Amino acid sequence: MKTPDIRIIPGLISVFITLLIWFIVPVPDGVSANAWHLLALFVGTVVAIIGKAMPIGALAILAITLVALTGVTSDTPAGAIKDALSGFSNSLIWLIGIAIVISRGLAKTGLGNRIGYYFISLFGKKTIGIGYALAISELVIAPVTPSNTARGGGIIHPIMKSIATSFGSSPEEGTSRKIGHYLALVNYHINPITSAMFITATAPNPLIVKLISDATGANISITWGTWALAALLPGLVCIALVPLVVYAIYPPEIKSTPDAKTYAKSRLAEMGPMSYGEKVMVAVFALLLILWAGIPAMLFGADYAVNTTAVAFLGLSVLLVTGVLSWDDVLKEKSAWDTVVWFSALVMMATFLNKLGLVQWFSTVVESNIEHFGFDWAISVVILVAIYFYVHYFFASTTAHITAMFAAFYAAGLALGAPPLYLGLLLAGASSLMMSLTHYATGTSPIIFGSGYVSMEDWWIMGFIMSIVNLTVWGIVGGLWWKVLGYW
Secondary structure (H helix, E strand, C coil): CCCCCCCHHHHHHHHHHHHHHHHHCCCCCCCCHHHHHHHHHHHHHHHHHHHCCCCHHHHHHHHHHHHHHHCCCCCCHHHHHHHHCHHHHCHHHHHHHHHHHHHHHHHHHCHHHHHHHHHHHHHCCEHHHHHHHHHHHHHHHHHHCCCHHHHHHHHHHHHHHHHHHHCCCCCCCCCHHHCHHHHHHHHHHHHHHHHHHCHHHCCCHHHHHHHHHHHCCCCCCCCHHHHHHHHHHHHHHHHHHHHHHHHHHCCCCCCECHHHHHHHHHHHHHHCCCCHHHHHHHHHHHHHHHHHCCHHHHHHCHHHCCCHHHHHHHHHHHHHHCCCCCHHHHHHCHHHHHHHHHHHHHHHHHHHHHHCCHHHHHHHHHHHHHHCCCCCHHHHHHHHHHHHHHHHHHCCCHHHHHHHHHHHHHHHHHHCCCCHHHHHHHHHHHHHHHHHCCCCCCCHHHHHHHCCCCCHHHHHHHHHHHHHHHHHHHHHHHHHHHHHCCCC
16 A cells, blocks of 8 residues: 655644644734634644645645635635635636646757757856856746746756766766866756746746735736846846856866867757757747737737736647647646645635735734834845845745745835835845755755755855855845836
8 A cells, every 4th residue: 555645743743833823822912813713724834835744735735625614714614615715716826837837848849958958069168158058048948937946957957967977077986076066056056046037937936926916905016027127137147146156166177178069069969950849849938938028018009918827828729739738748747737736725825814914913023123123124124135035944945935924024024114116026036046045945956966966065055155146136236227127
């Protein structure tokens, strides 16, 4: 008999914490009983996700069930189940789910590998050039790969490993420092940056858009184009710095790699001319970027604007009609359906925590503690973002972290006087950039760390250094860029 995919101890801890908050911890003044009980369910769910008590999709089903049965959001059973399932009506959730399915085409057609080897054939003469080739490859495919794990760990990392192996650099032989150590660190530290650059580059980003909209009464509605334009300059600066900073801290033993270009060209030759599927993927990729960026509306007026999620469905429809993806491919993309389920549950709980006033109450607590020091909004934002960012040392999931903390910290920053869009974009960037910290920070990290090229000590040192670099760039370069764009 197959052992159930359940971890007993984390499960019991999450149940204990839920019951403790629900029955033992007194409801604070200004908070309704329903809001406090939903918080108990929410915290228990987040703890279970952190402890990986069950697969996140299964935990989401349990959360939906408990919200429906306990009636914490509605006085009627019919209203409770309607509320519990309300997350599935959120279009941004379907945007990510459909985009994940579309990204399957990158792997199926081989286009992702072709892009990687192409840039290595151009820039691979030096080791640092290979680093930039990996970075550019990540950047090119990021807009249509909402799974940062699939992008950094499933597409770019195998290319990185094959390059390192071709130069005789492997953990098994004790030769990681030849080139593999350097490339693995570059491979990883580009991943959080590309994740921060597009709404569709990592799954939790649409949740951030939703939380910002809710907190501002829909006055701040960040579009795909707004996010991409805002992240363009700080993202490119960070990408430009990563290979240089890693090179300065952990220089590779092999610095000249003329054979890498030859190797990449040989792999491209083996792949042959672009296949029919690859050509269709390129066309769909271009179509998605044009429509997501809102170019038709810019050229011809608002009547030609297309909903972002509708664009994703259009892209998938083209791939299905052309036969690049089959319906079986769609059904087999388990990560997409898993994301739709868990994302819906978390969005639903976060939405009702806000509606029931719990987020506002907690943000007031955070605000009053920071306000006590008498700092202006700029210094207060630095403190808020730093706390939000470095607490990720205690999280193994960006989704859990964002769900648990983003709304409250954003609301606190608004109350302290921070410009709404500036604060939202800064916290949004931090929500991806915090992946750099540890070897368990996101799904990509255990894949690359597990390949053995980088020790834990080196990983954490490099992670902390890059966290300072990235936050500084996003705060200063990003802040000035957003000022120029008129965002604050």
